[in-house]
Amino acid sequence: MDTSLFPVQDLSVVPPTPQPPEPPRLRKAERRQVALLPICVDELIPPQHQARTLWALVEGLDLSGFQADLKARGSEPGRAATDPKILVALWLWAATQGVGSARELDRLCQEQGAYRWLCGGVSLNYHTLSDFRVGHQAALDQLFTQVLAILLHEGVVRVRRISQDGTRIRASAGASSYRRKATLEEQLVAARQQVEALKNQAQAPVAQEGTARQKAAQVRAARERAARVEQALKLIPELEAIKARQSSKKGPVQPARVSITDPEARVMKMPDGGFRPAFNVQLAQDTESRAIVGVAVTNDGSDQGADQPMRQQIAARQQLAQPTGTPVQEHLVDGGYAQHAAIEHAAAEGVTLYTPVMQRKTKDGPTPDPYAPRPGDSPEVIAWRHRMASAAGQEIYKLRAATSETCNADLKCHRGLLPFRVRGLHKVLAVTLWSALAYNLLHFGPVVLAALQNG
Numbered sequence: 001m002d003t004s005l006f007p008v009q010d011l012s013v014v015p016p017t018p019q020p021p022e023p024p025r026l027r028k029a030e031r032r033q034v035a036l037l038p039i040c041v042d043e044l045i046p047p048q049h050q051a052r053t054l055w056a057l058v059e060g061l062d063l064s065g066f067q068a069d070l071k072a073r074g075s076e077p078g079r080a081a082t083d084p085k086i087l088v089a090l091w092l093w094a095a096t097q098g099v100g101s102a103r104e105l106d107r108l109c110q111e112q113g114a115y116r117w118l119c120g121g122v123s124l125n126y127h128t129l130s131d132f133r134v135g136h137q138a139a140l141d142q143l144f145t146q147v148l149a150i151l152l153h154e155g156v157v158r159v160r161r162i163s164q165d166g167t168r169i170r171a172s173a174g175a176s177s178y179r180r181k182a183t184l185e186e187q188l189v190a191a192r193q194q195v196e197a198l199k200n201q202a203q204a205p206v207a208q209e210g211t212a213r214q215k216a217a218q219v220r221a222a223r224e225r226a227a228r229v230e231q232a233l234k235l236i237p238e239l240e241a242i243k244a245r246q247s248s249k250k251g252p253v254q255p256a257r258v259s260i261t262d263p264e265a266r267v268m269k270m271p272d273g274g275f276r277p278a279f280n281v282q283l284a285q286d287t288e289s290r291a292i293v294g295v296a297v298t299n300d301g302s303d304q305g306a307d308q309p310m311r312q313q314i315a316a317r318q319q320l321a322q323p324t325g326t327p328v329q330e331h332l333v334d335g336g337y338a339q340h341a342a343i344e345h346a347a348a349e350g351v352t353l354y355t356p357v358m359q360r361k362t363k364d365g366p367t368p369d370p371y372a373p374r375p376g377d378s379p380e381v382i383a384w385r386h387r388m389a390s391a392a393g394q395e396i397y398k399l400r401a402a403t404s405e406t407c408n409a410d411l412k413c414h415r416g417l418l419p420f421r422v423r424g425l426h427k428v429l430a431v432t433l434w435s436a437l438a439y440n441l442l443h444f445g446p447v448v449l450a451a452l453q454n455g
Helices: 048-058 084-096 102-111 113-119 126-134 136-155 182-204 212-250 307-321 338-347 379-389 389-416 427-451
Strands: 161-170 266-269 274-284 292-298 330-332 352-354
Touching: 048 084, 048 113, 048 427, 084 102, 084 113, 084 126, 084 427, 102 113, 102 126, 126 427, 136 307, 136 427, 161 292, 161 307, 161 389, 182 212, 274 307, 274 389, 274 427, 292 307, 292 427, 307 338, 330 389, 338 352, 338 379, 352 379, 352 389, 379 389, 389 427
Parallel strands: 161 330, 330 352
Antiparallel strands: 161 274, 266 274, 274 292
């Protein structure tokens, strides 16, 4: 036994080599594993979520106009149609969230809780969503009138004084898609030949590349292109007549050209000073509540002459809501509408038009007093000059910018009124109506819901 304080170690003994640690135990992802997940659709959103309020609104509104064209009825064979309430609620909710794409809405219906809750387990695809968005313009216009009628009946909205403004929004067409008449005739022949070639290829007994569905899609795309070129050719005489009238005032002009992508789109001067294909969206609001009371879309880059049709549209909507209601008495527009004829027409209807007096320049400089009557002015024009020169008239006119400009900005930034992804005046108007309807329901939804619940 070694009892020394510092024992001598045996150097011949080799210590064991340390072993590396064993690999860690990890729970790894296995995404191909089938799992049955218990999900209650009603618990995807909280009880006070705005999507529930929107659904309650949609359930209370009359949507019979969206069901008129449905073919699945009774016990006839075929797949059941999607409830229009679901599609209306989805597009209204998408508009309130600034979503303006059918593909994006399709993705959200699979991923986000509010959209999944609105679907309620009903499967959708972007084709169904896109077709529904632009395929019911008349029913959508009636729905807009229905909501406006409720607001008028509840006294929230009055159309005694309205403000109107036009905003140009980019069309779904490129600047390079515009062609002259001779080029359009050549492309129409080529497009028709392509349609026939694709039809023969699809009917050939020898199997070609691609499925039957792909071949049908190719034929349909070629047929739609031929139809657009044919429509563009039909519009050439109308544009030539317009340019002929312009040539007498501004000298020679370029030959008429029409887009083969969207024949109804026109090149307009945009807010940044550039010129691009666009549509002119006309919106009218009630200055007291700032609710949208009129919607129109034109392919005219000028606002001149757009005030009278807007008043007629509002009067027609109001007649359906309140036959004995107060008509438009004051109409606020910007300088783009200022025409002596417009002022005289408004006065003949009993409407006071507020629009700025343009200061014209002469050879010696600007006129000293643009509000002074001029030779040839009618009594209505003289009254307009005096009205806009007064402090009261200028104070009223300030409401135009506070109403129209803020509404336009809201629709463009937050309600999905983005550069259009659809083509044609009919579809563009439908998209604009969705945004305007969502704007009104977002601001006055509680009032509309209370009115519907009270009968």
